[in-house]
Every structure is written in structure tokens, then in C-alpha cells.
Amino acid sequence: METIKITIDNKQVEVEKGTTILDAARKMGIDIPTLCHMRLDDLNIENKPGGCRICVVEVQGRRNLAPACITQCVDGAVIRTHSPRVMNARRTVMEFILSDHPKDCLICPKSGNCDLQNMAHRLGIREIPGHEIAEISTYRKDTSPSIIRDLDKCIMCRRCEMMCNEVQTVGAIGAFNRGFMAAVGPAYEQDLEHSPCTYCGQCVAVCPTGALTEVDHTREVLRAIVDPSKTVVVQTAPAVRAALGEEFGMKPGTLVTGKMVTALKELGFDYVFDTDFAADLTIMEEGTELLTRLKKFLNGDKDANIPILTSCCPGWVNFFEHNYPELREVPSTAKSPQQMFGAIAKSYFAEKININRKDMVVVSIMPCLAKKYERQRPEFSVDGNPDVDFSLSTRELASFIRQANIDFANLPESEFDRPLGESTGAAVIFGNTGGVIEAAVRTAYEVFTGKKLSRIDFTELRGMEGVRQATIDVDGFPLNIGIAHGLGNARKLLDDVKAGRSKFHAIEVMACPGGCVGGGGQPLHHGDSAILKARAKALYDADRDMPIRLSHENPYIIQLYKEYLGEPNSEKAHHLLHTHYFDRKAKIVVKQ
């Protein structure tokens, strides 16, 4: 490793050749302010268009100021990060950025959590000269089922464009127009609904301003809660419990399961259940499907559709419907846990408590924005009544709790209600990349071999690498497993499946980097990948501490099959818990 010596703010430091000024300064504990730059370490995600120029620094001997995020250190360089010239330039740059930015911070959905607002605060901006002549764009707001785009608030950092195109390879949005009118959006400024958007929400997760936010349904949920004719049931996804605490000042990776249950009860939900129950159910259905297909495959059946692809991630489902519709028989037909929960709540549980499904409102708390889209798919409703009525993000739940004046950090812990609140360790790791397939392997192994697992932790399936593979010895049979998180990584595995050269028997895909812990509906990570890792660790710890860690041992799952569904993949199970996929690829049609 070749190193060079530089001086930053009168302190000497030795850095690896090729290091940017920004990284060298950070290494020394000097936090040069940035706006467009964002990096998620270990996830291979970086946005550095060098566009905003907030990070400019003075390099001795250089005529102009240098943007620290894209300028490499030169041996012997003397750099100043807060000279009067730098401070002046930074202020001017910020004033330019703010000149055509709407000034409705009071009611902006990003208020209090906005990188732009924080930067204005940090730089002590008190007036914006020139704002009276700047042209504030007047794009209409685009409200999709999941995401709201308010392009007047776009500052062209291009983080969303990088996520959508480079990381996710979705290509729904790109930069268009110039000058004051420049913004990022779908082609022809159409609605997201008319683009290949998967609603993964990664654009929202990285947007530094209020340009991209989620559709907020907290008021509708409150209305349902106060309606005495409605029984309101809530389900919480695995990844929420590992992140919700951050919104209340807790350390990333703090598990708040018990406090979250108490908060939901205080908010007035009639039943507080767990999506983890449905995750266990997913394993029963998807695991059985895997075994059925595998048996066919081993008998030489060419139409066995191996590898089986997981189907619990709705962003991923949207992705293959748009990009690989010819492969739509390959993914498991099992619905996502959110939808399985809704279907069971409004049939089995509604019958149990003797109410009509129309008088039940199912709310889901999800780390995800694609779930908002998924819940309103027509195939997930019965006579116009959706299985899941509302899906709130982790951020929305936090806002709901704040609005209700609940002192979250000091809440006592409570338990989920029964029967749909009982779950296993296999279910809680659904929130991590590799977790679904690990849960499936645990159950498939025991069901397939009839033997008890000697070890429950399949650590070879864990980690943050974008594409991972492992071979699991299932009593002599080598089960080849592929894992991808981030849709660009999924594309690599799918291209192999399409070309018929995939060596895997089963592939797990999660649309978001890190899996659901890094979901588009989670508390904002502001470019700190340590937060995602802390959440992932929290879920593995939760699994380790669970009394039951195998989905097929969940007593309430066993009871559900006994009382209601019969066997996994039975006709009734198929009717309630399985789905089919559509071809949504853009097509060129020749005009006659």
C-alpha cells in the first residue's frame, strides 16, 4: 500500500494513495459537511456526483476550491477545511441551493429529519439573497400507492437516481431538464405508476429533502380505531422492532418488541399481532413448495421450476413482473407474510371471534414502502374488501406514537396477543438478507430428512455481501442456495436463471440492501451502514433468544393447520395463501 503525507487543518496525516480529501479528513475526525455525497460502507453503494459543492476546501497552491468528496489527496498537500474563503464559498453555495427551494419547512413531511434543513442550520443561514428572482419550479405532486414525489423540493443531489439505476437497476427515474427546472423523475414526467418503479422505496430512503416521501395513512388508521363498528387488528413486521427505537433516540440495534406492543395497545388497536406468525406460515407453504419441486427435479422433471425463488418481498415481485415476466412461474407462489396475515386474519381469525370481514380493519406496520402498493393489488381482496386495509411504515408508526404523546422510551413491555402473535426465531430473521432462506432450510431439513437439526444457525447464509452462495448438506444431498439483496444483485442471479445456467436449487431475493432492515420505510440511515448492521445483529440476537426457533414447531401454526387449513399446500391453503404473477413489461406494439 503506497501512502502519502498530507496536512489538514495544520495536522499531519498519512493516508493511502487515492484517498479523497473527504475520507482523509473523516479519518482524522474532521467532518467536512456534505450534501449530495452518500456512502453505505460494505454495501458497495456510493453517490458522489460532486454536484452540490458544499464540501469545498482550500488546497494550498490550487487556484480554485476543491470539492473534497471527489478530489484525491496529493502528496504534501496542505488543506484547510474552514478558512474564511471556504466558509464564504460554502455559505454562497448553500444560498444558491436554497434560493429556489420551497420555504414550507413547517409542514414539510421531512421537517426535523431533512439533510438540507440540517445543513442550513449548521451553516447558520439566516437569509437567502436572490430568492426573490430565483424561479421555483411548479411541478405537480405525483402520488403513487407508496411514494409521493414533490419535485420542487429536489436539489439534484441525484442520490435517488443512483439508487434506482445503479444499485437497483430499475431505471424508473432519471434526471431531466436543466437549470432551475432540473429534477429527477420518470420519463416524460409521467407518474411513477406508469414507470417500471418497484416501489422498493430506496429513493425515499436516501432523499435528503422532502422531494421523496411516503404516502401517509396514519390519519385513516386513527379514524378506523375510533370507529366503534370496526375491530382493528395490527401486525408488525420483523424488521420494525429492530429500528423503531431509533426514532426515539435509542441506539441503533435496540430491540423494542415489548415496548412496541405496549405502544400499539395504547394507540387503541383491538388486537396486536405479529407478521412473524405469518412468516412462520410462509415457511410452511414455501418450504413445502420447495420440497415438492425439488422431488420433481430429482426425478428428472424438466418443468420442476428449480431454482425456486422466494416471493415474500413485494419490491422484488414488482421487479420480476416488469423485467423478467417470462420467468414468472419460477418464484414461489406463496404470498408475502403481510398478505398471508391479512388473508388469515380476515378468514380464520374473523370466524374465531365471530365478526364479518368487512367489520375488521387489518393494519400492517412495515419497514417497507412496496407493501403499501402490494396491499392494494386487486387479487388481494375479496369482493372489494382488501385483506390488508392499511400499511404504515416504521417512520409513520413513530410519528403516530409521537402524535399520541406516548413516552415510548419509558413504556413497559407487553406480549403480542394470541393466536396470531406467536412466532419463532425463524420468523424474526425474515428481516435480514438471507433470513428467509435460513428459516426455510431449517424447516425443509427436518421435514425432508425426518431428523432433528444438529445446529440451527446457518451462519454461512448470513452477511452483507450483495450476492452470496452456500451449499447446505441436507443429509447427503447438497442443497445449493443463492442469496441476493438489492435488485441489481438479483438481476445477476436472474440472468443466470433465464439463460438456464443457474446452479442453485433455491434463491432468496430481497429488494433492499441489507434486506428489510434497510427497507424504504425504516428510520433514515443518513448514509451510515453501521445502523443497518446493528439492526441485523439485533434480529439474529432475537432469534437466538427465542424458545422456539423452527417455524414448523410454532404451536399456533400447528393449530391453524389442524383447525382450518389441513396440510401445507392444501387446496384451502392454496386459495388463501398463494398467488400468481403478471406480465408488466413495457411492450412495443406495431401500429396497423
Next chain:
Amino acid sequence: MSTTIKIELRQQDLKKIHEICDSFNNEPLELINILHKTQEHFGYLPAEIQDAVADKLNISTAQVYGVVTFYSFFTMTPKGKHPISICMGTACYVRGAERILDEFKKELGLQVGQTTPDGKFSLSSLRCVGACGLAPVVIVGNKTYGRVAPDDVKAILKEYE
């Protein structure tokens, strides 16, 4: 609910787009040149054509649209039968090109980049046609008008009625 996007194009137009893309080996890095050739053939770049180019090059439509809206040379509206260009280069500008442009805008009720509803005239501005001695210069179709004064605008338009 996301609907399947369908793009309708005539067979011969699709064939032409494919020909142009093939002539650049379907190389996405050649996008600007491909759009250049495509606009040369079709006169403009409507959504359907951008979609077809994106599909052929296996890139996103959003990317193609970004390039089309960034460069003022590309246009998504068809040019008029008589495209009018007013030179806004330095020489023409200092000799009053802006007043000429304003006069055309007023007479035709158009902004730069627009076409009259009857498809007869379209208005654009350009940078220097290399005839600075004739400044200010107006080009209508293939015909060049030099030393144009605002009062001449009505007469020029009349020639094409």
C-alpha cells in the same frame, strides 16, 4: 395499479430506429449520436420513438428522456412546415435579435420551441450561423434573411401564407 406500458409505432418507423441503433452497434454510449440521427430522420423525438430507442439499446426510457430534455437541440414537438430560426449569437444579439424574436413570438403567438396549431410555423433560436455580416439573421426553411428589422417580420411571414 401499475399497468403494462404499450408503445405503438408503425412497422417502417420501428425498422428505421433499429437500423439507426444497429449502425451504432446498439452502444448506449452512442445515445446522443443515435438521437441525432433519429431526429434527423423523423424531425423530432416523440415519446414513442424515445421508448423504441431505449428498448433497442436496453437502457431505461428515463435515461433517454434525460438526454433529450438536457440538450436544447433535441425536440419532442414536431417542427412546422416552415421552421423559423432566429440567430441569437453575439453579433445578431447586439444588433437587436431579441426584438426580432419578440416580434415573431407576438405575431405567431408562440414561445421558442413551439409550433403553431396548424403545423405551419415553428419557432427556435440558434447560436451563430456564420453570417455575422448580415446580422441580425433569420432563417425560414432554407431561406436566409439578413439585416432584419422588427418591422420586416410581418412581411416575412406573409411570404409563406
